[in-house]
Amino acid sequence: MKGLIKQICVVGFVISFIASCTSNRESVVDSYLGFDIPKDSVDAFVKAKMKEYKIPGLSMAIINDGKVVYHKVEGYADLEKQLPITKQTIFEGASLSKPVFGFFVMTLVEDGLLDLDKPLHEYWEYPDIAHDERYKKITARMALSHRTGFQNWREDDKDNILKIQFEPGTDFFYSGEGYQYLTQVLKHILNTDDAGLEVEFQKRIGKPIGLDHTVYIQNTYTRKHKAEPYDKDAKWIDWKNDYWFKKENNIFSAPASIHSESLDFSKWMIAVMNEDILTEDSYKELLKPHSEVPYDEFDISYSLGFTIPELPFTNIYLHGGNNEGFTSWFVLDTKKDWGFVIFTNSEYGEQLGEELSFYLLSDPGQRKLYLTIGIALVTFILMLLFLVKQIIKEIKKRKIEKC
Secondary structure (H helix, E strand, O other), X not given: OHHHHHHHHHHHHHHHHHHHHOOOHHHEEEOOOOOEEEHHHHHHHHHHXXXXXXXXXXXXXXXXOOEEEEEEEEEEEEOOOOEEOOOOOEEEEEOOHHHHHHHHHHHHHHOOOOOOOOEHHHOOOOHHHOOOHHXXXXXXXXXXXOOOOEOOOHHHOOOOOOOEOOOOOOOOOOOHXXXXXXXXXXXXXXXXOHHHHHHHHHHHHHHHHOOOOOEOOOOHHHHHHEOOOEOOOOOEOOHHHXXXXXXXXXXXXXXXXXXXXXXXXXXXXXXXXXXXXXXXXXXXXXXXXXXXXXXXXXXEEEOOOOXXXXXXXXXXXXXXXXXXXXXXEEEEEOOOOEEEEEEEOOOOHHHHHHHHHHHOOOOOOOHHHHHHHHHHHHHHHHHHHHHHHHHHHHHHHHHHHHO
8 A cells, every 4th residue: 555655646746747847937927727828829829819909019917926927018109100019118008097096095095084985075066966966975985886876978978967877876887987076076185186186196106016107197208108099990099189188188087097008007916916005904995896797797896996707716806998099908816916917009908808818817728737637637547546456455355254
């Protein structure tokens, strides 16, 4: 018996050693399930998808064990001038603004400046919705978890009037307007304007985390290094004459105006993984489900800024971003310290982000998976042989005793 167990251990060790030696750690990234994915395979996948979706440019980072292990910039910041994407290229993050803003808001909650459940009108009365008394029930928690009842944008209706579609707090409806209402309240609480709110964001979040070029209001650097936007057909968008650019230029737009690039944004993701800046209780409040999101495939919740796919044995948080000509996506797991983020100057960044999520779930080549299964099979066979051997011994023993 001891000899057989020794054989099992030796075989297991040898196969495990082979599995660990089949890849150079510098040339691979870990999939979500822990299998090796060669970096050149990731490169090939990204390039193929960029070609398929006509994505002009991209900035991407993958995080393993709380560290960036893969960084890629690909394509063009300006197709017409053939200017390449570089490490300095800045993108609009669009709705990636929302989880970062929720994070920022929690610092004010910790300082006692804001109560998540106190009606916002008690801080500042909102003239744009004063015609509907129901707005006086809206809280910061409702705004961050999309339960205000507001439209996404008032411009979604022909009359451009802000409306409440249902009793605040009773249902989910994705709304940038709710975030903007909370932004107005924060400016009032802090006795500042949009520029002052940007300064406050940098003081509370940007500088402590080390965000070099992540801003809600653009500065000289981001304007100089920003990529040009392109539509679904990779046609340039005349952003200077775009309605949303004119509306949000020099405005702290909490739901949509963040500008960044993958390496800088990954610093914030790692801070969330490490539970930096905020207290443990604040993280629980920030990340726990607050709203049920209508979705047919599986259950999805929304926290105070994060989308939560409710998958067993995971702690995944994610968000996509979609502004005209700029789309983005990030995924992180707070327990595994794993994640990735992409920024594109295209309409297909969210689509690519979703496909990358599935691609990075496991080892696409299955090489390490096969080796793992092989170890399990060999161990099972050896154990089965041992069991058969013991049964045979027992049968022989009983025959001898009968004789």
